[in-house]
Amino acid sequence: MSNKSISALQAGEISELNRQMQNRIKNLDNQNDLRDAMMYSVMAGGKRIRPLIVFATCLSLNKSISPSTYVVAGSLEFIHTYSLIHDDLPEMDNDDLRRGKPTNHKIYGQAMAVLAGDALLTEAFRWLSEVQVSAQRGLMLVHKLSQAAGALGMVDGQARDIKGEDQQLNIEQLKILHAGKTGALIRYAFEAGGVLANATEKQQKLLSKLGLAYGLAFQIYDDILDVTSSEQEMGKAVHKDQSENKNTYPTLLGLEGAKESLSYTLDEAIGVLERMKDIGVETKLFEELLAYFRI
Amino acid sequence: MSNKSISALQAGEISELNRQMQNRIKNLDNQNDLRDAMMYSVMAGGKRIRPLIVFATCLSLNKSISPSTYVVAGSLEFIHTYSLIHDDLPEMDNDDLRRGKPTNHKIYGQAMAVLAGDALLTEAFRWLSEVQVSAQRGLMLVHKLSQAAGALGMVDGQARDIKGEDQQLNIEQLKILHAGKTGALIRYAFEAGGVLANATEKQQKLLSKLGLAYGLAFQIYDDILDVTSSEQEMGKAVHKDQSENKNTYPTLLGLEGAKESLSYTLDEAIGVLERMKDIGVETKLFEELLAYFRI
Numbered sequence: 001m002s003n004k005s006i007s008a009l010q011a012g013e014i015s016e017l018n019r020q021m022q023n024r025i026k027n028l029d030n031q032n033d034l035r036d037a038m039m040y041s042v043m044a045g046g047k048r049i050r051p052l053i054v055f056a057t058c059l060s061l062n063k064s065i066s067p068s069t070y071v072v073a074g075s076l077e078f079i080h081t082y083s084l085i086h087d088d089l090p091e092m093d094n095d096d097l098r099r100g101k102p103t104n105h106k107i108y109g110q111a112m113a114v115l116a117g118d119a120l121l122t123e124a125f126r127w128l129s130e131v132q133v134s135a136q137r138g139l140m141l142v143h144k145l146s147q148a149a150g151a152l153g154m155v156d157g158q159a160r161d162i163k164g165e166d167q168q169l170n171i172e173q174l175k176i177l178h179a180g181k182t183g184a185l186i187r188y189a190f191e192a193g194g195v196l197a198n199a200t201e202k203q204q205k206l207l208s209k210l211g212l213a214y215g216l217a218f219q220i221y222d223d224i225l226d227v228t229s230s231e232q233e234m235g236k237a238v239h240k241d242q243s244e245n246k247n248t249y250p251t252l253l254g255l256e257g258a259k260e261s262l263s264y265t266l267d268e269a270i271g272v273l274e275r276m277k278d279i280g281v282e283t284k285l286f287e288e289l290l291a292y293f294r295i
Numbered sequence: 296m297s298n299k300s301i302s303a304l305q306a307g308e309i310s311e312l313n314r315q316m317q318n319r320i321k322n323l324d325n326q327n328d329l330r331d332a333m334m335y336s337v338m339a340g341g342k343r344i345r346p347l348i349v350f351a352t353c354l355s356l357n358k359s360i361s362p363s364t365y366v367v368a369g370s371l372e373f374i375h376t377y378s379l380i381h382d383d384l385p386e387m388d389n390d391d392l393r394r395g396k397p398t399n400h401k402i403y404g405q406a407m408a409v410l411a412g413d414a415l416l417t418e419a420f421r422w423l424s425e426v427q428v429s430a431q432r433g434l435m436l437v438h439k440l441s442q443a444a445g446a447l448g449m450v451d452g453q454a455r456d457i458k459g460e461d462q463q464l465n466i467e468q469l470k471i472l473h474a475g476k477t478g479a480l481i482r483y484a485f486e487a488g489g490v491l492a493n494a495t496e497k498q499q500k501l502l503s504k505l506g507l508a509y510g511l512a513f514q515i516y517d518d519i520l521d522v523t524s525s526e527q528e529m530g531k532a533v534h535k536d537q538s539e540n541k542n543t544y545p546t547l548l549g550l551e552g553a554k555e556s557l558s559y560t561l562d563e564a565i566g567v568l569e570r571m572k573d574i575g576v577e578t579k580l581f582e583e584l585l586a587y588f589r590i
Contacts, residue, residue, distance in 0.1 A: 086413060150417030150418050
């Protein structure tokens, strides 16, 4: 059983992952601006939450970190990064600032930003297809990632978000939106960790449930921060949700209602952890990950 | 040995493929506009050259068409379709017309067009990961497709095209551009057919060579048509290359030079076919595919 903490993972495995992502892009023998644009957004910082979940899930299931863990974590972060580049485009959320820096298209132009996103999305699958697990499990990871990232997951949520700007959604519709937009990749992070760790079917189901609750908590928390934080704290434009008629938890439920909803979701996640303990999962790292959202 | 002609494949297998692609998208349980936008471009016609190559390659290697052939052909056409949607965007080639119809963003708006492209790209990998061949070969197909479509293939070519508008490329640079932009997916079509048909290493190498020559011929032919055709014949804007300072074979070599170059490339391809015949490949369908470019 590992005694690593999340901060130890951040100092160790995440730093190593950053090196691997950087090398992966540096070694692409392609057009310079395209490579620079890919590198810019991948290395622009970010909390690497999704990779952290992959690492934490492996360790929680008593599976040590291996080269394949990095492949799964890195390809996932490429997908997340592409989605940020495309979301920031003028025709989408039209953001100039991300993680305290100019967004990709502000530096490389709109055309190259579209291409850098396309390239990271595609390179994610190339990287993942090199994973050193059984080919069957490799193909399963490809299927799960494309399911989570595409027309049934993240892209679907993004489409609902874009179309939802013209109308007020109810809380159920908002949940579906977020289950796609941010939830799907986060859930995949837990599930992919489970695949790497040879999780039992029962464990895999609970990982899935935890992923769903964690993703929801993540989004409510982010919505709350958008209302309560300053641009400097967030490194991106804030208070945008309301001005753009975005459907968010605070706009639908009020700030207090959103906080209650977050608290309820976290309690649900804690409930899943209790059931995990009964079937041999060490939940310390998951508890640490959830503590992040306590407000 | 199959006695099918290309036109028989078009009437039979390609019609069936169109049905399968349509069903695949229709059955996605997601946001309506996203699904409509994906469907619109996939079903907007097109010659289905890449799927035809996959089918033709299987039959040429004496491998009958199976459900997996459709998976490989359909996922490839999804990738091709996404690339057209993104290429037509205002920030890219800014085209209003494609295959005689308004381009995706003219109907669904620019944001949804970006998302429809992202969704088709991702769905291609989901579909491909369901292929019913050994998991090892399935993973190999994922790797080859992502290699061909991404930062080392098609997207790289597109980036070179965008950046090349500001400068005159030489013929070698133009070849690299096209080997990525159109060549990579076409070469993959031959190679993927080879993987499905259990091609020998020698056969696979020649398929790769043929794909390279075929892709180049395809692009030179397309460049020539842009100069010599009317918008009505092409179903898209023509004579755009010159007005946008695009690097093309006719602008670099003159129309006659481009025709010579096409003729030379076709001779090269015929040379590959001769060598294929010696190792048990039936080349009739490939000859038919090449005859398309005779001018």
